Amino acid sequence: MTIRPNTRTPFAILGVLAMRPMSGAEICRWLDERIGNFWRESPGQLYPALTELTTRKLVRSAPRVPLGARGRPATEFTITAAGRVALRRWLESPVASEPRRIELLLKLFLAAEDPRQSLAHLARFRAEQLELLSHYARIDEELAHLAVERPAETAKFRVTLRYGVRVAEALMAWTDEAAGVLTAGAVAELAAPHAERR
Amino acid sequence: MTIRPNTRTPFAILGVLAMRPMSGAEICRWLDERIGNFWRESPGQLYPALTELTTRKLVRSAPRVPLGARGRPATEFTITAAGRVALRRWLESPVASEPRRIELLLKLFLAAEDPRQSLAHLARFRAEQLELLSHYARIDEELAHLAVERPAETAKFRVTLRYGVRVAEALMAWTDEAAGVLTAGAVAELAAPHAERR
């Protein structure tokens, strides 16, 4: 079931369908709403992947009954036994380390001689992290409610949420540190202009 | 100088050439060796971008003199005044927030019912972060030497390095926390099998 060597879309789909059968649009929404913080699929990937999975018999499709309230009737996709096997194998396989390309660092590095710009970038970035943290806090509150009735499901949400929180907190701390270093450089520059660019 | 709407390759090139003229291969090596932790370019992007930049007169090219020791003679690219303007404008523009797709979290989330796999993923991930940290520590030592003669250049390296350190440390801490949560779930599962999936 190596569809294309490295795309993870089909496995994300299998993973969602392993919980319950869904239509394509439902998978899309489910990802967005539940784990949109770290995984999404666009329709342009999702639907071709679904037909591919169907021809490979890793899922099977059937018109949804009963029909929804309005609109075109949905086709519901259900994971097959073979699909579960493929999913399990993928889940076992080691996580590919993702290449890191961090535009913020590139800009800071290249603009280091002009601290004003760098500080502006840092301020924007810090605000983003702060926003993320409050977003995570809202999710965490919802999780507190869920925890009462479904503790196991809550745990896995919380684990992924904590990842985001830890990273955002670390980045905020880094932002402050970086701003300090860059302004210190600027102060040194004022005291002895161009001294280090001789 | 909007080459393609969103590619940052030409600007990375301009940024490197703003320091000193280089050949394509030198740019590639410079990125790899100096800031490979957060930015790289592949030849398949680099060379087309260089010709594009040349036709737009943001850089100019000339055969390198004197020739290198062996091999095909290099063409040296030099940033133009227009190139510096374009670079400055890009450096000012806000950093695009990058989409987050974190395979590790997807796997943990989907495999949460099977903590053995999740713990294995976490262990591997932790080892990677540890490896990264020791890599960063080595770079930091080199920076300590550089700091004596070129403090300003050292500062910008250190800022980017600290980003990596902070994130890696946060992720290691998260890893331990996550392992705890997932094993706790496994223990609960042992005590009351399937209780929460009713």
Place this chain on the structure above:
DNA sequence: TCCCGCATGTAATAAGTTACATGATTCT
């Protein structure tokens, strides 16, 4: 002369997003 080694360039492939086109049902 020929081939070694490096610089440069390019074709094939991958993975993904955006925006639009198409279908099929219910509501007015």
Place this chain on the structure above:
DNA sequence: AGAATCATGTAACTTATTACATGCGGGA
């Protein structure tokens, strides 16, 4: 019947990597 609504499908484009092809100087 036609409009509204939602699901599905697809074409065009973007960004990037990999692996190979080509060019060109010096040394064996």
